[in-house]
Amino acid sequence: MKYHLRPWSIDDLPALVRYANNPKIAQNLTGHFPHPYTAEAGKNFIHMASAPTPTRIFAIEINGEASGGVGVHPQQDIHLKTAEMGYWLAEPFWGKGIMTEVVKEMIDYAFETFDIVRLYARPFSSNVGSQKVLEKAGFTHEATLKSSIFKNGQILDELIYAIVK
Numbered sequence: 817m818k819y820h821l822r823p824w825s826i827d828d829l830p831a832l833v834r835y836a837n838n839p840k841i842a843q844n845l846t847g848h849f850p851h852p853y854t855a856e857a858g859k860n861f862i863h864m865a866s867a868p869t870p871t872r873i874f875a876i877e878i879n880g881e882a883s884g885g886v887g888v889h890p891q892q893d894i895h896l897k898t899a900e901m902g903y904w905l906a907e908p909f910w911g912k913g914i915m916t917e918v919v920k921e922m923i924d925y926a927f928e929t930f931d932i933v934r935l936y937a938r939p940f941s942s943n944v945g946s947q948k949v950l951e952k953a954g955f956t957h958e959a960t961l962k963s964s965i966f967k968n969g970q971i972l973d974e975l976i977y978a979i980v981k
């Protein structure tokens with residue numbers, strides 16, 4: 817299925833709220849991605865995502881609609897040369913290989929655009945789909961942080977995946 821990455825626009829708000837307001841998505845993300853996902857949360861997100869140049873957070877456009885998001889977040893201080901990657905996809909498009917392609921494209925973008933040597937992601941132990949995406953895109957499972965996460969009343973392990981330039 818065809819997708820393309822582009823910056824977020826305030827016109828994406830209805831699609832964003834419709835797709836992001838899904839507990840199956842929020843379940844796998846930090847509290848920065850709330851549930852329920854309100855219009856207010858969507859507006860704040862789009863303003864935040866539209867601000868920096870070069871773009872760090874892209875909309876995943878499918879069939880002319882924002883249908884997910886992917887971001888690279890450069891770190892600071894001693895972690896200056898690293899960036900974290902995060903992503904989500906609207907549920908109707910799961911299981912079609914889209915996120916594997918998106919992550920591969922973002923790896924190239926991140927290493928070309930930012931002065932970094934390492935990209936990492938931190939899926940929860942329960943998130944097998946995301947772990948497979950990362951492995952297929954070339955990330956290595958480096959570590960498991962035992963009982964590091966408390967989400968929706970559950971203690972989970974946090975997995976560290978990384979790819980070095």
Ligand SMILES: CC(C)(COP(=O)(O)OP(=O)(O)OC[C@H]1O[C@@H](n2cnc3c(N)ncnc32)[C@H](O)[C@@H]1OP(=O)(O)O)[C@@H](O)C(=O)NCCC(=O)NCCS
Nearest residue numbers: 841844903904905910911912913914915916939945946948
């Ligand atoms: C996790 C997520 C990004 C996967 O996106 P996707 O486009 O469906 O992934 P892909 O289709 O590229 O799948 C890659 C592989 O993972 C497998 N996979 C995907 N979802 C899976 C699941 N829930 N359970 C088991 N395997 C899964 C696919 O079958 C595929 O493997 P294969 O090529 O051997 O068949 C998507 O389900 C999502 O947005 N989830 C909620 C938010 C989230 O988890 N974000 C990541 C936080 S770290």
